[in-house]
Amino acid sequence: MHIPPEDVVLLQETCGVEFVEELKRQGRDVGWTELRLRRPLWSTPGSSYTGAVLLPVLVAPPPRQLLMKVIPAGSAGREASAHAEALDAVPAFSARHLVGQPYPARDLPDGRTVMFQEVAGASLVHVTPAGSLPPQEQNQVVEKVVRGLLADWNELGLKEAVPEQLTVSRSLTRALGDVWTDGGSLQAFGRRLGVFAPSSPWLYSDGMRLPNPYLLVDGRNPALADPAVPVLHGLGHGDLHLDNILVPRREKVVQPQEYRLIDLCTFSKRADVGGDVATLLLSALLPHVNHPQELPPDQRHALLRFIVDPDASHRTDIVPGVAARVTAVRDTARDVMHGWGDPWDVQLLLSLTAVALRFTTYTKISAAGRTFCARLAAHACGEVLARTQDGGVAARPPIADRDRDSFTMAGFGQEGGRTPVFVPDQGPRGRRWRRETGVPDDRAVLGFGPAHTLVAIDSVGGIRRWTAVGDPLPGVDGRSPRQRLGHQSLVASLTHSVVVARPKELEIVRFPREGGTFRPPSVPLRNGDHFLVTSGGDVFATHDRRHLTVHRFDDGAPIEELTCPPAMAASAVSMDASVVAMARSREVHIHRRGHPPVRWSVANSIPHLRNPLLRMVTPDPGLQLAVSPRGGHVGCVTFEEVVVWSTEDEREVYRRRLTDREAREALGAKWMRLVCTETGTLFWLRRGRLSIPTTDGGTQLQQSGTYADVAVDRDGTLMATLSTEGRLEVWDL
Template sequence: MLNIPDQDARFIRETCGPEVVEELERQAVKHTWTDLYLYRPEWTAQGRSYTDAVLLAIEVAPRARQLILKVVPAGAPGREAAATAAAGTADATFTYQHLVKQLFQPVLLSDGRTLMFQEIAGKSLWNATTVGGLEEQHRARVVEQVVRGLLSQWNAKVLEQAVPEPVRVSAFLREELNDAWTGGGSLQAWARSLGILDPAPPWLYSDGMRLPNPYLMVKGGHPALPDPELRVLRGLGHGDLHLDNILVPCMEGEVRAEEYRFIDLCTFSARADLGGDVATLLLSALIPFVEHELPPDQRHALLRFIVAPHATHGASIVPRAKMLVQAVTVTAQQEMSHWRDSWDRQFLLSLMARALLFTTYTGIGEEGRGWFVRLAAHAGGEVLARTRHQGGEAWPPPLEPGRDSFTTQFSAPVTARSRPATGFVPDQEPRRRRWETDSGVRDERAVLGFGPDHTVVVVDGQGRVQRWSVEGGPLPGAEGRSDRIRVGHQALVSSLTHSVVSAWPRELEIMRFPQHAGVFRSDPVRFKGKEHFLVTSGGEVFATHDRKTLTVRSFEDGSAMEHLPCPASLATIAVSVDASVIAMACSQEVFIHRRNHRTLRKKTANSMPYFRTGVFRKLSEMLGPGCQLAVSPSGGHVGCVTFEEALVWSTEDGREVYRRKLTDREAREAAGAHGMRLLCTETGTLFFLKRGRLSCPTIDGGIQLRQSGRYVDVAIARDGRLMAMLGSEGRLEVWDL
């Protein structure tokens, strides 16, 4: 009869289930145990478990001994017992020094779980810790020892007999990613959320560099991206050698780096990529440095220091990060000096595969996952650069507008906490450039819009109108005036008729462009008394307001069609194409008027950056900071961006489909900015133009889209399929959404 104290038996039963207690009693008969205790004080594994395994430290007697009881889940982790046994027979010396032995045969439970009985690494629970639990100054020394052990000890015999294996880059990456890729799970979902998979642009842009799309390199076969053949070495590999899968003893305050031991060997392979464990070790060591947003110069320097180190890069990154990178990369190069150039290419491929795998780890944060996508792209670029034919074309090859696509800056998709509703697509992005031209307009007040019949229109600050078809053909326009239109985006292009309305200080001018003719200018719409403002959204109709009353007007002659009172302390207004939905905002409240339905009232948080704590917050709210509104063309969604948050509502039932607090950076960038424009697509995606930069507020972190130069204005076509951008240097681009 096995004696287990009641509190210990209860803990094991609640943690692991009654079947584990019953199996321990059977094992007691087999091994003649009479007593079993949980280790006291209660022991908790300091490392993280990525397989949901339960670890318990127990003491058994007679013969009195400590051991680790590990309850391994069913499924893939359940192969750990067999994998550990295989690893233990690969190299006797390394096993004795650096692996954890199984003291008794593992037991398969009826529910598919496995019980493992392991020795205690380092002989003591009290004095052993994971490398991840060490102080930073000790990690580099342990990491260096582990890399030497992997390559020159564990794989010494393997390398003596090794024959390099030829393999295509795409095939290598798919094999390394395995189920993470073929299963179509979080790896591909993350890529789609970034807009770089299905459809997938071949090139991505990072800190001024043009890099290959790593996901297309995994797929292979893209005409814009080579798929070279490399020769790689395979051998013994742990398979998941992050910092918390390595234990080291600490005796009398001294970290015994050379006495490290590997744990959790369920992914062991006898023909692993030799660079895989080294890459995993490096990337896990860098997580504390990259899981939060880095300044762009430091982020870029760290990426380049890993894939193509240069003294200038090392001077720009945190010294501790530099030390860790060198502890891995320099040590590995020393151990593989007989295979140096080929090793460097193989290690870049290993970095690509492991970096993509790390993007599936949601626990490292969205900034961290974005950094690992960047690293995969940088590593892929170096692979292609180092395998191109000598004397061939420059790297990267020249930009081709037909194949280069508008892409994002590797930032985060919407997370579960944002709770998007069905039909809400928070991260719709421009996918392919359809057409571009030099408009000749270099005017910060210029306005951009889509007309009917797939036309795109630019109105400059003096009311001059230029028109094109989206296929690139020029159309008749109109000359401007000597005076200038009002500040801001004070012109609007009709989406129903070939018409443009421009706002001057005390009048509106409507210009119509009949087919195969010039321009027809109607009599100006003059305002008496109060100052009127043009609402810069609409399409079939347009609207003006005098801060007290909003007037919906006809594009035919500017005559009034509908009046609506404005709320006190009006901040901004936006209307749908036909004005069936009109949104008006005060500083902290939005009113959504829906034709033939009740008005919706929505509260918002809004305060100025730097003044959000204590007495300053109330003062900041009392100042009534402004905000931006946008209505989707058909009126299905209303978006709002304050200085504090981004929101999207469905106008069908008033549901809030998105809400996110802005980062301090986003709030500061909007302060004092002129000519801002907020757009909302039919699916609820928001695009925000401020300080010449176009961002997507409905993606966590307020992702900024890749662009060349500054934008003066942006526009979305009525059908939601096209987007146009006008650059400050005059370049006009039309993209598919």
């Protein structure tokens, strides 16, 4: 086979000396006597983003114009076989909208593959990538492509399809593939942003609270629901951006119905049917959002909401033409899939979440463009949860403060951007059940036992119990003397047991599975200076202000002892006591099992007594401490400020000064309770009123009457409240 000398030189420079000999053997096998590069070259020889070398060639006999593609070894090297599989899937569609492989691909000794494709539209001059078209022509093309994908390419498959029920996390993990699994680029990008645990499960976009999409893919955060949704599978291109769609012109007029799809290396017969539609939509929007600066907030917010939850009013804030670009993809797809309706909308939102997350890893997209993609992922998955759960994590309506924006403050889309701001407002959403205990008691204590059972202990040690759905369980009556102090009881989280602090001893009551009650020997207390630490669950702890002792819950035997700081004012432990917090008036000490202790300072002074001279003659004020169930966060409320720390990386994640009203209301409040969830949200009970202090200004929760106690389960998914009138309520968090 003859190859012109100047072409041999160019082929050797771009593909290697040995490649030319392989090419000649290929020519002999198929009967070519001549091969030459088409001049002028269609594009500068070199590598595509996959590293493939693309060269237009003329061969004979018979005389043909082909595109020669040399694919590097590795995963991209399956393009030839994937392309052949796509051509065979639906021959009628392939003849109209794919490019053929008239000659078999050839594997090279070094692992590369060379394939020969027909030229789309039979021309390298009169065919244009859809991404280069003016907006109006581009919209015409994407409408035809979306309709062709769903109504033609997948017509037979969708007629016979049975949806697969997948959890949201499983569906997203599948769609993301290798960018997520095994520490892929998306996980690496997320770690640089600091959006994985212990980050908050919530993010804000223009004042709307949204789920953290990175944690939603992970699927293990108890604060984020992971519902199962029906997902349709079928034929999928896998990388259908606008430049992978070629469109011919005839007499300078674009022919959208004659589009051709190229670069089928990611083709799959078992693809998420919404994936190509979502990729096409986002690639059509990139020219509008891929700039050095983000869109103005009103434009950005309107566009994001128009994509995931369209409202005609959004159009007034969107740049003319961009809304038409969205509807050309989204509405065309819904028109074709109208028989599937609402489930299709949810699947497309899931697909948008996955594609938008994938786009955040593309370095050719600007930081502002990647931030838009991260926002879109949060909005889309928030809408999925809103549509799949009664009372779920809805992204609407927006909260009052429209200026809250995690993405801007966190530097989303920027490598090395600082960790997203703490979003601490995991408030109760829907009430699960309500019961009347019949025993009004302002010193009653509440706690969750195993399997979400609930236990209430009154001020004389009477125990009442309920199942996870509110059915009564056996309990015991109380007896004199009363508990030593308010909240001096604790419920075990692993066994059906309760510990009650009496004046000189700790009484343990167990409820065996076979029925009845069992009371191990009491744990002696040194009267007056020995106290029960009212947190824990797998174990319990006591302190005498000199030493804090961790005890086994079955018999009260001591298993660990820590030295208390001088003048200790408060203490709290995690469920298993692996994290212990002890505090003086202005200093918090954190002990983590297997790690050196950490010490943090806090501001603390009583309102109206903050003059330096007055502080010298007034006693040091107390404070409140809480440790999250698994020990990931420690919270503190003083008379001046509220602070939350992450114990995993020893950083402060939230701090604000208390309002004067909050500080005044804490003065003299009896039996206060501070509870910390695993996400770092604090619940603060004082004077019978429950608030979330980890929001700017504090959030007072709506309630009927006053509360005696509040409890959060070990997973952080349920909260229970007990009113002073004896009303028990269980809420989803």
